[in-house]
Amino acid sequence: MQLEMYCDPQTKETLELIEGNLVNPRSGRVYPIRDGIPLLLGETELSGDNLKYQQFYDKIAPFYNLSNKLYFYFKFGGERQYREQFLHELEIQDKSKVMEISVGTGDNLPYLPQGIDFFGLDISFGMLKACVRNLKKWKRDAHIVQANAEAVPFVDNSFDVVYHVGGINFFNDKDQAIREMIRIAKPGSKIMIVDETEKLASGTYERTPFVRRYYQKRTITLNAPVDHVPAEMQDISVKEICDGLLYCLTFRKP
Numbered sequence: 262m263q264l265e266m267y268c269d270p271q272t273k274e275t276l277e278l279i280e281g282n283l284v285n286p287r288s289g290r291v292y293p294i295r296d297g298i299p300l301l302l303g304e305t306e307l308s309g310d311n312l313k314y315q316q317f318y319d320k321i322a323p324f325y326n327l328s329n330k331l332y333f334y335f336k337f338g339g340e341r342q343y344r345e346q347f348l349h350e351l352e353i354q355d356k357s358k359v360m361e362i363s364v365g366t367g368d369n370l371p372y373l374p375q376g377i378d379f380f381g382l383d384i385s386f387g388m389l390k391a392c393v394r395n396l397k398k399w400k401r402d403a404h405i406v407q408a409n410a411e412a413v414p415f416v417d418n419s420f421d422v423v424y425h426v427g428g429i430n431f432f433n434d435k436d437q438a439i440r441e442m443i444r445i446a447k448p449g450s451k452i453m454i455v456d457e458t459e460k461l462a463s464g465t466y467e468r469t470p471f472v473r474r475y476y477q478k479r480t481i482t483l484n485a486p487v488d489h490v491p492a493e494m495q496d497i498s499v500k501e502i503c504d505g506l507l508y509c510l511t512f513r514k515p
């Protein structure tokens with residue numbers, strides 16, 4: 262664990278490792294580490310869609326990999342064909358510190374180069390437990406934490422690459438999540454945000470058993486959150502990928 266990179270998700274104060282827990286020495290707040298995963302969610306922050314989707318992903322975590330594999334195979338001819346449509350945007354070099362916000366079960370990692378220092382956070386402990394199993398299977402190392410994308414427990418300017426795939430459409434506070442991605446990225450680094458478009462939601466998810474109740478009657482339109490990117494960011498670009506089923510928003514921190 263690279264303790265100097267971690268911080269209290271709310272106050273951003275440094276943490277210490279005491280008797281197997283992460284502790285904020287100023288407030289005395291204790292963040293346990295369970296099954297090797299630091300639990301860095303604040304107590305008060307889970308409400309609204311963040312809570313709803315944490316519960317949803319905890320429930321579907323055991324079936325997530327298999328159902329995704331089938332879906333990617335029939336829709337794109339395989340998972341690699343799907344993921345490479347956005348992962349090629351990342352500017353990864355040897356030993357880059359890479360952060361995936363909402364890492365889920367870690368399924369982007371097999372398509373990233375060896376030799377990177379990979380970090381992932383997610384709100385769902387169920388997804389992270391599956392991620393840890395996958396990491397063992399793939400023989401890959403990663404630093405995995407349970408946290409909310411809107412309260413990231415890492416210090417400013419820590420990562421060469423920061424990206425997110427597949428959750429932001431339903432975050433409670435997209436502005437805050439994007440501010441956090443920018444805060445932890447090193448100056449000059451490119452940030453990427455990918456999620457589904459209306460086409461995928463209305464064409465597939467609204468008709469898929471179990472998933473459909475999370476999409477029907479939704480009050481928001483699913484668009485790239487380009488209006489939430491601060492004006493001072495550089496090279497802001499949005500495109501549709503995967504036959505218009507996903508958007509890919511990229512920009513650079515000055």
Ligand SMILES: C[S@@+](CC[C@H](N)C(=O)[O-])C[C@H]1O[C@@H](n2cnc3c(N)ncnc32)[C@H](O)[C@@H]1O
Nearest residue numbers: 318363364365383384385388409410426427428
């Ligand atoms: C569709 S999965 C994508 C997983 C992975 N990024 C991938 O590409 O396979 C969406 C993930 O977003 C996570 N998530 C949802 N809301 C979140 C939040 N507020 N903070 C962090 N993660 C969140 C879910 O738990 C889930 O693992």
